Amino acid sequence: xxxxxxxxxxxxxxARVRADFPILAREIHGHRLVYLDNAASTQKPRAVAEAIAGxxxxxxxxxxxxxxxxxxxxxxxxxxxxxxxxxxxNAPSAAEVVFTRGTTESINLVAEAWGRRHxxxxxxxxxxxxxxxxxxxxxxxxxxxRGALLRVxxxxxxxxxxxxxxxxxxxxxxxxxxxxxxxxxxxxxxxVREMAAMAHRAGALALVDGAQAAPHMPVDVRELGCDFYAxxxxxxxxxxxxxxxxxxxxxxxxxxxxxxxxxxxxxxxxERTTYAPPPHRFEAGTPFIEGAAGxxxxxxxxxxxxxxxxxxxxxxxxxxxxxxxAEVPGxxxxxxxxxxxxxxxxxMDGIHPHDLGTILDHEGIAIRAGHHCAQPxxxxxxxxxxxxxxxxxYNTCExxxxxxxxxxxxRELFG
Amino acid sequence: xxDLRDLYQEVILDHNRRPRNFGPLPEANHRAEGxxxxxxxxxxVYVDVEGDRxxxxxxxxxxxxISTASASLMTEALKGRSVEEARNLFHGFHELVTKGEEGEDxxxxxxxxxxxxxxxxxxxxxxxxxxxxxxxxxxxxxVTTE
Numbered sequence: 001x002x003x004x005x006x007x008x009x010x011x012x013x014x015a016r017v018r019a020d021f022p023i024l025a026r027e028i029h030g031h032r033l034v035y036l037d038n039a040a041s042t043q044k045p046r047a048v049a050e051a052i053a054g055x056x057x058x059x060x061x062x063x064x065x066x067x068x069x070x071x072x073x074x075x076x077x078x079x080x081x082x083x084x085x086x087x088x089x090n091a092p093s094a095a096e097v098v099f100t101r102g103t104t105e106s107i108n109l110v111a112e113a114w115g116r117r118h119x120x121x122x123x124x125x126x127x128x129x130x131x132x133x134x135x136x137x138x139x140x141x142x143x144x145x146r147g148a149l150l151r152v153x154x155x156x157x158x159x160x161x162x163x164x165x166x167x168x169x170x171x172x173x174x175x176x177x178x179x180x181x182x183x184x185x186x187x188x189x190x191x192v193r194e195m196a197a198m199a200h201r202a203g204a205l206a207l208v209d210g211a212q213a214a215p216h217m218p219v220d221v222r223e224l225g226c227d228f229y230a231x232x233x234x235x236x237x238x239x240x241x242x243x244x245x246x247x248x249x250x251x252x253x254x255x256x257x258x259x260x261x262x263x264x265x266x267x268x269x270x271e272r273t274t275y276a277p278p279p280h281r282f283e284a285g286t287p288f289i290e291g292a293a294g295x296x297x298x299x300x301x302x303x304x305x306x307x308x309x310x311x312x313x314x315x316x317x318x319x320x321x322x323x324x325x326a327e328v329p330g331x332x333x334x335x336x337x338x339x340x341x342x343x344x345x346x347x348m349d350g351i352h353p354h355d356l357g358t359i360l361d362h363e364g365i366a367i368r369a370g371h372h373c374a375q376p377x378x379x380x381x382x383x384x385x386x387x388x389x390x391x392x393x394y395n396t397c398e399x400x401x402x403x404x405x406x407x408x409x410x411r412e413l414f415g
Numbered sequence: 416x417x418d419l420r421d422l423y424q425e426v427i428l429d430h431n432r433r434p435r436n437f438g439p440l441p442e443a444n445h446r447a448e449g450x451x452x453x454x455x456x457x458x459x460v461y462v463d464v465e466g467d468r469x470x471x472x473x474x475x476x477x478x479x480x481i482s483t484a485s486a487s488l489m490t491e492a493l494k495g496r497s498v499e500e501a502r503n504l505f506h507g508f509h510e511l512v513t514k515g516e517e518g519e520d521x522x523x524x525x526x527x528x529x530x531x532x533x534x535x536x537x538x539x540x541x542x543x544x545x546x547x548x549x550x551x552x553x554x555x556x557x558v559t560t561e
Contacts, residue, residue: 350431350432351480352478352479352480352483353454353479354454354456354479354481354536354539355423355479355480355481358419358422358533358536359419359423362419369454370453370454370455371454371455375455378455384454384455384456384457384477384478385454385455413419413423413428414423414428414431414432414480415428415432
């Protein structure tokens with residue numbers, strides 16, 4: 001750590017956080033790993049690995065099925081994990097927490113199970129111009145299938161949603177508005193509380209894609225006033241392959257089953273089947289048992305470090321990165337919203353993002369280069385792709401300096 | 416791991432900065448579009464074939480240094496060659512960037528030997544060549560590297 005890091009870490013124990021992530025000690029091409037691809041996926045603290053190992057070594061069995069001790073233990077662990085998620089979101093009840101494979105599956109669940117019933121010909125679905133493909137394509141498919149209209153609230157040159165347009169595009173035909181809490185490609189933090197209120201005034205539901213927000217800021221679904229909130233385990237320092245859909249109880253009660261099979265039923269007869277209440281109604285099949293334990297451990301970890309402190313630290317990293325990157329000749333930042341999470345997209349004159357990705361990798365620096373599953377965002381800014389550095393709770397000022405130095409090196413190489 | 420300069424050789428950087436035979440070829444009688452959906456690289460290859468000779472070839476599009484330089488150097492390497500020679504050249508080039516084996520006499524194309532160290536970049540290096548093959552085979556569908 002640099003002196004600056006140490007000074008700033010006096011209120012945030014960065015060294016201790018870093019020590020919790022064994023992977024950060026490894027080398028890439030002879031350099032200490034500088035992991036700046038956190039918006040794609042985050043590294044895991046030891047506590048998560050231990051929770052998963054603890055499951056396999058101490059209490060693994062199938063859930064909900066058996067009367068034997070291990071099955072009861074496994075069921076209890078899973079339901080405790082659900083409670084941990086509910087606390088993390090300040091949700092009124094753990095029964096409102098549906099485990100999914102991730103944000104994508106959470107959104108698909110709503111689009112299919114709720115959408116097919118409530119979105120009909122001539123109805124409208126409103127999204128924004130900064131959505132990840134996973135909060136766009138499911139709605140597009142729903143609209144195509146149901147003869148509904150997909151509306152898109154545009155973003156401005158800074159990468160902020162045009163709220164006036166968002167409000168204007170809400171109509172009595174709008175059934176649901178679906179929008180990101182934080183943009184994965186631009187880092188923009190949307191005023192989701194205001195947007196949810198606008199949607200409600202028009203009589204529409206509000207779904208928030210929280211994949212990029214949950215790792216950076218405290219999330220309170222009651223305060224946000226949304227109807228659905230989705231996020232992924234692997235972006236909050238937990239396992240990949242597990243995620244969450246939160247929905248209000250009354251709303252979930254009224255949604256028919258989605259996937260069907262074991263675990264989501266009450267009684268099954270050839271004539272008729274009755275279904276379990278939420279959340280189990282939406283969890284067909286043997287779930288990712290160890291994943292739920294890992295996710296709960298990740299959320300406990302994040303809560304213990306403290307999300308307000310994490311957010312404050314990442315804001316410092318972002319400010320330093322913006323300053324340093326502005327000094328790189330020919331570098332243009334994409335996404336300059338007033339409120340941003342620690343995500344920095346940029347392009348450089350004469351150097352394609354993929355070449356930047358390769359050059360930085362040589363220095364041990366992992367960034368993302370590409371369209372970030374947000375092709376309409378790339379189109380909006382007239383670029384085929386961007387390079388994206390995204391920060392997490394373990395990144396240091398020294399790593400920001402390493403990024404800047406490597407970009408200067410790339411500039412030299414490409415002339 | 417090799418030095419970065421092994422991948423980004425001066426010839427590659429030069430062809431990236433100043434791509435040769437860039438732009439549409441009015442007299443082209445074969446044409447195909449290629450794209451790499453993963454990274455958004457896209458290229459159009461124009462070929463003027465008379466009999467079995469390639470009289471002219473050009474390209475346009477946007478991509479990384481490896482794909483741009485590869486397309487540029489490809490157009491230089493192809494002029495005056497027979498279609499059969501072009502196919503052999505592609506085969507040789509493919510072996511070079513995937514296995515590092517230089518069976519054919521590849522001339523300047525040998526500068527792409529560093530690509531074999533970067534499996535993710537093989538698609539960048541071969542996009543223009545796949546597109547060329549599609550143009551010669553007169554396939555109407557855009558080719559992709561996926």
